[in-house]
Amino acid sequence: MSKNLTKREEDYSKWYNELVVKADLAENSGVRGCMVIKPYGYAIWEKMQAELDKKFKETGHSNAYFPLFVPKSMFEAEEKNAEGFAKECAIVTHYRLMNDPDNKGKLIVDPKAKLEEELIVRPTSEAIIWSTYKGWVQSYRDLPLLINQWANVVRWEMRTRLFLRTAEFLWQEGHTAHATKIEAIEESEKMMNVYADFVQNFMAIPVVKGLKTESERFAGAEETYCIEALMQDGKALQAGTSHFLGQNFAKAFDVKFANQEGKQEYVWGTSWGVSTRLMGALVMTHSDDNGLVLPPNLAPIQVVVVPIHKTDEQLEAISNQVNELVVKLRNLGVSVKYDDRTTHKPGFKFAEWELKGVPLRIAIGPKDLENGTYEVARRDILSKEVVSKEGIEIFIKNKLDQIQEELFTKAVDYRTNHTTEVNDFEEFKSVLESKGGFVSAHWDGTIETEENIKNLTKATIRCIPLDRVEETGSCVFTGNPSVGRVLFAKAY
Amino acid sequence: MSKNLTKREEDYSKWYNELVVKADLAENSGVRGCMVIKPYGYAIWEKMQAELDKKFKETGHSNAYFPLFVPKSMFEAEEKNAEGFAKECAIVTHYRLMNDPDNKGKLIVDPKAKLEEELIVRPTSEAIIWSTYKGWVQSYRDLPLLINQWANVVRWEMRTRLFLRTAEFLWQEGHTAHATKIEAIEESEKMMNVYADFVQNFMAIPVVKGLKTESERFAGAEETYCIEALMQDGKALQAGTSHFLGQNFAKAFDVKFANQEGKQEYVWGTSWGVSTRLMGALVMTHSDDNGLVLPPNLAPIQVVVVPIHKTDEQLEAISNQVNELVVKLRNLGVSVKYDDRTTHKPGFKFAEWELKGVPLRIAIGPKDLENGTYEVARRDILSKEVVSKEGIEIFIKNKLDQIQEELFTKAVDYRTNHTTEVNDFEEFKSVLESKGGFVSAHWDGTIETEENIKNLTKATIRCIPLDRVEETGSCVFTGNPSVGRVLFAKAY
Known part of the structure; x- marks a missing residue:
């Protein structure tokens, strides 16, 4: 197992690419x-799917x-x-x-089959x-339509990166139709909240809920809700979007319904999606120079047990004890792997499972057998402790919950330390250059200013936070009046 | 709810198309x-996926x-x-x-983006x-590779039918790589058995396990194992295939490994798949002129409860009791829907759930409240009985198991009655025309005979049954020697 992972400080982007592979x-x-x-x-993606699908x-x-x-x-x-979309696509x-x-064994496109x-x-x-x-909706009784699809989609991206931007990716896309505007808006907000709940509590990634500005909005939408996360390199990542489509698609495809009074009306729509991009967010939020760090909720293997032995008798004694432990852990719903390969040394195994981000590693050697103990190591903070075997399954279960919580807290702390309120443009630029992260600043609400700032700094408005304080101020770029702060950042 | 379903006897194909919609x-x-x-x-497909994925x-x-x-x-x-495959496909x-x-608002393919x-x-x-x-396999330690993919695939079919033959369909495809020939053959057989077990015990569809003849085999395979089912119109349907690929793909893509002696060898492969076509088999095996009949294991709703009432007070009293029943059923893992819509009459609801194949319908009216009873109706045999409310949840649970079993038995009986041994070609043709089904006959083993029979009767060799008795005989068409019977049928 050659780790030789580039350090994040040296080249964050290279670290990411290497780690994913x-x-x-x-x-x-x-x-x-x-x-x-x-x-x-x-x-990992299957675990994400299962939880989202349930929600x-x-x-x-x-x-x-x-x-x-x-x-x-x-x-x-x-x-x-x-x-907005149809331009760069596979046709x-x-x-x-x-x-x-002219060329035996070769295939060509049949020109007649156009x-x-x-x-x-x-x-x-x-x-x-x-x-x-259009064929499914006649009357208000057919509404709402609340439908989701798990699928692959293709966008012909010129510069691609594993998970973050690929020509084909996997996602889910919800598409709903409603009798009233207010119901459709409520649906968009509900699904934004479902996403936020999932990303925060399951992936341990804190997000800001907000609205996109007009220029960052989905082309066919009236309003785009989003959740924005912050990666360890100070760049933001859009983790999910939920669109209120108004009646745009209903009008384009003539989807009308008879309301309770028998009058024909266009329906109101929403759409919302998250994709395999979340895998990129997962890697870039928690992992470190030793490899992946996975929140226990998403780890395919939550606990790995590695025997340390010199003789076959020792291995047998260890295995007997570990097999009991494995059963106890599985009964508690903990996924555990006993790595008893004899082709590899413990040091190799430690490095491998560290690289793969298994949250807890249990090592057991002859000394532990004598003492009735195990050595338990946490992947996230690389700590070790010796734990009595009595009731260790409960200890492990609790420790996994604790790790899940602490990963989230750590990410929240990082974000807090990398969210800066600025009030003039020099400060804006210097904060962006020196530490990155979210820059909270007043904006005059024009597309032009947004565009100018982007051209000068590469930062875009990630969102207008839903929980922002209404405060009058002056735009950080033009000095024109503003009604509240928005979050700028460089973004993936 | 307009049923107006074409009768199977009138036009089986039309009945199928209408029913699916x-x-x-x-x-x-x-x-x-x-x-x-x-x-x-x-x-329904999700239930099939979940069970297969688990297996x-x-x-x-x-x-x-x-x-x-x-x-x-x-x-x-x-x-x-x-x-075998690449000809008719989307490019x-x-x-x-x-x-x-030249045409505002229209899009054309950019000729430069070829x-x-x-x-x-x-x-x-x-x-x-x-x-x-090729990149994943270096040594015998990397083998076997046991991988499955759930995906959409596209074959440019000219004549399509919902589920049975569509240009795009959903499936799973397993692709495995092994160090030895015997291991790969065992894998192909194992997965055929997994399919047979699933289709028989979960979908209640009996299948014959067998081998394809050379002309019906997957083009890149050395051997194709299959499971063949028989539909109610006497036509066969291939329900799943499992291919032993030999070293064909390993050689084509240069996938070699170092064996335990350090010698380079090509790996051995298998692939196996089932698709949304199984949905068609499901419909055509069990359903009737009143609509779908679903085996309880696959029914999204296993039990529907319909209240029968004249007054709001009656509905309230019924609902109170039904809500308790619903909880008891769900605790037993039974999926149940309480259809308390006030916009539709009981007769309409009965017809709707009958059409949709819900295995059990429970009706409850004021008389039942007085007597402490429910009326329980079976969808498959359209029977009704009055059952005491005490312990009804256990009664329901057992009834569902019974229905699952009886649907399978009924389908086995149908197949038994529609499998005919024939010994001369006149009989072959007359059986095929009069009652269809599987025709078990001797065949001389040549592609030519197979082709001739197909041209004359439209029947193909569905499989060489794995459990066939070795018996010498004369080919039903040429009279040449044969070592055992094969199954012919017209097929989907």
Whole structure:
């Protein structure tokens, strides 16, 4: 096991890329911009999926599945949506390969098999879903439609990075339709809160809930709610968005319903999504120069047990005891792996599980057998302690809860230390350069100012926090009046 | 609720198409050949996924995710695979749309954004996965690789039918790599058995396990194991396949390992899959002229409770009692819906849940309140009985188990009655025409005979049953020697 991980301080970006590959989360594939999510990485994604799916169902949503392809004309229907998304995408133009007559064993595209209308590989599914909803909604009794889809989507990104920006990625996309505006707005806010609850309590990543400015908003939306997280390098990462679509898609796809008075009205829509990008946020929030650090709620293996022995008799005695412990831990719902490979030394195993972020490591040697103890090591703070074997399963269970909590607290502290209120533009720039993070500043509310600041500093408005204090002030860039602070940051 | 379902006897195919749509399982989309899987249908698919996924993990497999796209050259690598699959498929040739300069609001494919190499939307993932495995396998210690993927795939079918044959469909595909031939063969057989166990015990569909003949085999495989089911119209349906790939893909993608003696060898492969096609098998095995019949193991709603009342007071009294029952049933793991809609009459509700195949319906009216009873109706045999409320939850739970078993028995009986041994070709044709089903006959083992029989009767060899008796005989078509019977049928 060669660790040789680049240090975060040296090159944060390189550290991230190396770690994702070395910890067996994902790797680049033979297809430009597309990744392979490896079993260990996928196991974490499955845990995220399971928890989110449960939350979606608890809030009344059902899953369904819509086509991968969207005919070009459907994209054009919602003009702003088309502007925002449809440009950089994978386009299917033909449906058959044939043997190359000039080159045996080679295949070429059959020129006769050209599609009448090109198909876009979905970059998002509003168009195909709203064109379907038209057939599903007649009366107010058919509403609300509360539907989610787990799917792959494709956006033809030129510069890609594992999990953070890939041509194909996995996500869920909720698409709901409602009889009233207020109900749709409530739904958008509810799902933002579901995301925030999940990311904070399950992934141990603190987020700011807020609204996007017009220029950062989803093209087809009236309002975009978001949750913004802060990575260890001081850059922000948008962890999830929830859009209030108004009647934009209903009008584009003619989705009307008869209200209680029998009058025809357009329905109100929302859409909301999180993606495998969250895997990137997970890595960049908690991990360190030794490798991954995983919150226990997401760790495929929560506890690894490593035997330390010289003789076969010792190993047998250790194994007998460990097998009992494993049963006790599993009964408490703890996922545990007993690493009794004889092909590798304990030091190698320690390094491997450290790299893979297993929250707790238990080592047991002949001394421990004599004393009735185990050595328990925490991955996050790299501490060790010797614990009596009596009741150790309860100790372990509690320790996992404690780690989950402390990882969150640590990330909150980091964010607190990297959120700075500034009142003039020189300070703005210097804070951004020196320590990064969120810069809380007054803004005059114009797209122009936002654009100027972005061009000068690369910082964008991450969000208008929902819990911001209404306070009058002067824009940090123009000095024009402002009604409250917004959060700027450089972002992924 | 308009049922008006075509009768199976009148037009089986029409009955199927109507039922899938009316029971809210799926519908055709605005994209040629692609379906929308509706929430009720998807809920059934999710139950299938959950059970299969559990079985895969119990047999040591992990999930992972590989790219949607396969570069054209990768397909060419395994020649037979390319012949078998790559022809009819969706081909991405461009990666950008642009505004049409001649037609405001319209989008056209940007001719400058042509891909250097075309990308095929995966019809199956052997090529992309084996090109990845090359990087994952160095030594025998890296083997076996036991990986599964849940994914969408695309095959450009000209004539499509909901679930049975669609351009895009959902499936799982297992892809494993082994150090020895025997281990790979064992894996192929193991996964065929996992499928058979699932389809029989969970879906209540009996299957024949067998081997495909050369002409029905997966192009890149040395041997294809399959499970074959029989539908109510006497046609067979291939419910799952498991391929022993030999070293074909290992050689095509140069996947070698150092064995225990340090010698380089090619690895041995398998792949295996089942798809949303199983939804079609489910509908066509159990359902009837009144609608869906679902085995309790797969029913999203196992029990529906319908109140029958004239006054609000009656409804309240019924609801109080039903709420207690619902809790008791849920504690037993029974999924139950209380349909207390006041917008619809009981008769409408009965018809709706009948159409949707809910296994048990409980009705309760004022008389039942007085007598301490419920009326319990079975969907599968359309029977009714009055049951005392004391301990009814246990009665219901047992009844569900009984229904699951009886559906399977009924399907086995149907298959037994529709499996005919024939010994001459006239009989072969007449059985096939009069009652269909499996025709068990001797075959001389040649592709030519198989082809001739297919051309004359539309029947193909569904499989060489694994449990067939070795018996010498004469081919039903040529009279040439044969070593045992094979199963012929017309098939989906």
